[in-house]
Amino acid sequence: PGTTEGERRYMGAPHMTEAGEMTIHPNGPKITAEEWAESTQIYFERCAGCHGVLRKGATGKALTPDLTQQKGTAYLKVMIDMGTPGGMPNWGSSGEMTDKQIDAMARYLQHNPSPPPEFGMEKIRASWKVHVKPEDRPKKQQHNYDVDNIFAVTLRDSGQVALIDGDSKDIISIVDTGYAVHISRPSSSGRYIFTIGRDGKITMIDLFMKVPKTVAEIKIGTEARSVETSKYKGYEDKLAIAGAYWPPQYVIMEGDDLEPKKIVSTRGITVDTQEYHPEPRVAAIVASHQHPEFIVNVKETGKVLLVDYSNPDALTETTLEAAPFLHDGGWDSTHRYFLTAANQSNKIAVVDSKEREMEALVDVTKVPHPGRGANLKTAKYGPVWVTSALGSDEITLIGTDPEKHPQQAWKAVKVLKGQGGGSLFVKTHPKSKNLWVDTTLNPDAKISQSVAVFNADDLEAGYEVLPIAEWAGVADKGPARVVQPEYNKAGDEVWFSVWSGLDQPSAIVVVDDKTRKLKKVIKDPRIKTPTGKFNVYNTKHDIY
Numbered sequence: 001p002g003t004t005e006g007e008r009r010y011m012g013a014p015h016m017t018e019a020g021e022m023t024i025h026p027n028g029p030k031i032t033a034e035e036w037a038e039s040t041q042i043y044f045e046r047c048a049g050c051h052g053v054l055r056k057g058a059t060g061k062a063l064t065p066d067l068t069q070q071k072g073t074a075y076l077k078v079m080i081d082m083g084t085p086g087g088m089p090n091w092g093s094s095g096e097m098t099d100k101q102i103d104a105m106a107r108y109l110q111h112n113p114s115p116p117p118e119f120g121m122e123k124i125r126a127s128w129k130v131h132v133k134p135e136d137r138p139k140k141q142q143h144n145y146d147v148d149n150i151f152a153v154t155l156r157d158s159g160q161v162a163l164i165d166g167d168s169k170d171i172i173s174i175v176d177t178g179y180a181v182h183i184s185r186p187s188s189s190g191r192y193i194f195t196i197g198r199d200g201k202i203t204m205i206d207l208f209m210k211v212p213k214t215v216a217e218i219k220i221g222t223e224a225r226s227v228e229t230s231k232y233k234g235y236e237d238k239l240a241i242a243g244a245y246w247p248p249q250y251v252i253m254e255g256d257d258l259e260p261k262k263i264v265s266t267r268g269i270t271v272d273t274q275e276y277h278p279e280p281r282v283a284a285i286v287a288s289h290q291h292p293e294f295i296v297n298v299k300e301t302g303k304v305l306l307v308d309y310s311n312p313d314a315l316t317e318t319t320l321e322a323a324p325f326l327h328d329g330g331w332d333s334t335h336r337y338f339l340t341a342a343n344q345s346n347k348i349a350v351v352d353s354k355e356r357e358m359e360a361l362v363d364v365t366k367v368p369h370p371g372r373g374a375n376l377k378t379a380k381y382g383p384v385w386v387t388s389a390l391g392s393d394e395i396t397l398i399g400t401d402p403e404k405h406p407q408q409a410w411k412a413v414k415v416l417k418g419q420g421g422g423s424l425f426v427k428t429h430p431k432s433k434n435l436w437v438d439t440t441l442n443p444d445a446k447i448s449q450s451v452a453v454f455n456a457d458d459l460e461a462g463y464e465v466l467p468i469a470e471w472a473g474v475a476d477k478g479p480a481r482v483v484q485p486e487y488n489k490a491g492d493e494v495w496f497s498v499w500s501g502l503d504q505p506s507a508i509v510v511v512d513d514k515t516r517k518l519k520k521v522i523k524d525p526r527i528k529t530p531t532g533k534f535n536v537y538n539t540k541h542d543i544y
């Protein structure tokens with residue numbers, strides 16, 4: 001109960017990992033090669049997101065033969081068909097899997113998991129391409145756009161990123177990338193954009209070129225979500241890092257051409273039960289402003305790694321203990337504390353990047369999902385960092401100033417009620433008083449197609465609802481889910497994606513931050529399935 005359809009789908013989103021060999025268990029039921037192949041594909045598409053590639057359990061239960069054989073085929077079939085109140089979807093009764101597929105899946109699960117292939121240096125190097133060498137790139141910017149106000153917009157299902165000029169709202173170029181780019185991060189200087197595809201492909205785009213295009217690319221695994229570049233003084237643009245879901249590892253690369261330098265596995269022991277986990281996926285990565293370090297979230301072990309990159313040939317890793325299923329997060333306004341969601345533990349972990357220690361674990365609402373969060377200044381609680389949630393309508397404000405507001409620091413000082421659950425992202429800007437909260441995965445279309453906005457100076461007044469998808473004129477032409485507010489460089493406009501299917505019209509909606517009125521709808525046949533948007537200036541300076 002309480003788990004929304006959207007939330008379940010979100011958690012169980014497909015993995016792209018290739019299938020391995022048939023790993024028959026001697027006590028498992030009969031299964032044909034065709035059934036094995038189809039079940040493997042369905043497993044990675046529908047099940048691996050929650051139960052893990054190796055079926056060792058993640059947000060869903062473990063499904064190894066020692067457990068599944070005890071349950072037996074008949075029982076497993078009912079589970080897959082009908083689902084459970086605990087969050088398992090009803091794949092059969094919803095019409096998404098046929099009886100034949102369910103029957104084969106129930107038998108498949110009683111055999112040994114077949115691990116997908118590893119992806120080590122040989123494969124990584126073979127995928128590495130430098131299209132334009134650093135010395136052959138332009139010495140100066142070749143166009144008149146303000147590079148700092150460019151937005152990199154993920155066009156999820158077309159495997160592209162749109163670069164849009166924040167001033168004119170013109171599309172500068174559309175760049176082919178990996179599939180379903182998860183995030184884009186600018187280099188510390190802002191000259192380059194690094195995107196990471198769901199398929200593990202990094203694309204490095206040079207924003208100085210007349211028409212910005214890819215200068216280097218590489219694949220660091222078969223499933224990935226995060227990429228970042230070094231930001232500490234003296235190391236700007238020097239190194240890049242990317243984290244993989246499969247294989248569970250992170251890869252450190254040269255910042256100017258993505259040459260791979262080191263691969264580090266994240267397999268290891270969980271923070272709570274202290275048992276070995278074979279598949280701890282790498283979630284959010286941020287670059288420290290306090291030390292030459294990357295801060296790496298390891299999802300299943302619940303550990304935060306501080307990776308000192310000052311000598312890549314002798315990497316040191318400091319392990320901080322948080323809580324399981326670390327996911328996304330961002331900085332407080334001073335860029336000293338990194339606040340990150342341990343989503344299935346319903347906690348926010350606070351990392352002190354200066355002292356290099358775990359500062360606090362704050363209890364919050366069900367399945368917090370901050371994105372990078374939002375930093376508001378409030379009269380009553382001082383500076384706070386905000387997260388919304390997938391599993392409830394609660395928006396939690398956490399005090400972030402242990403010096404001037406010690407009573408409030410690292411406590412949930414205020415909980416606001418938003419439009420509903422299924423929220424993915426919140427956003428504000430230091431120049432704004434608005435706190436924007438999306439509800440992308442809410443089952444009610446009215447809620448998923450609109451956004452709530454609070455006034456930081458009068459939180460008690462509640463929120464105003466802006467019908468973003470309706471403004472775009474696409475509300476009735478597809479799911480038209482409104483996702484991820486993002487500010488322009490000046491902090492006076494906020495951009496929203498209206499995310500529909502590949503064959504349906506999508507749009508970007510620009511709202512005037514002061515008046516909260518529609519400023520511009522960016523509609524273009526090339527803007528297909530837009531999701532994340534990353535303003536170069538705000539993203540490189542971690543302003544949110």
Ligand code: DHE
Nearest residue numbers: 010011013183225226227283284285327328371372531532
């Ligand atoms: Fe995301 C951030 C993982 C589903 C859009 N997402 C992140 C981050 C991680 C992550 C680890 C933080 C990266 C960082 O900061 O370094 N996301 C996952 C998943 O595992 C999950 C649940 C399922 C999956 O298999 O992918 C998932 N994410 C989604 C979606 O369904 C979204 C809406 C569309 C999509 O592309 O699949 C989506 N995720 C985003 C966006 C960000 C993100 C736009 C960056 C937000 C920001 O403002 O920084």
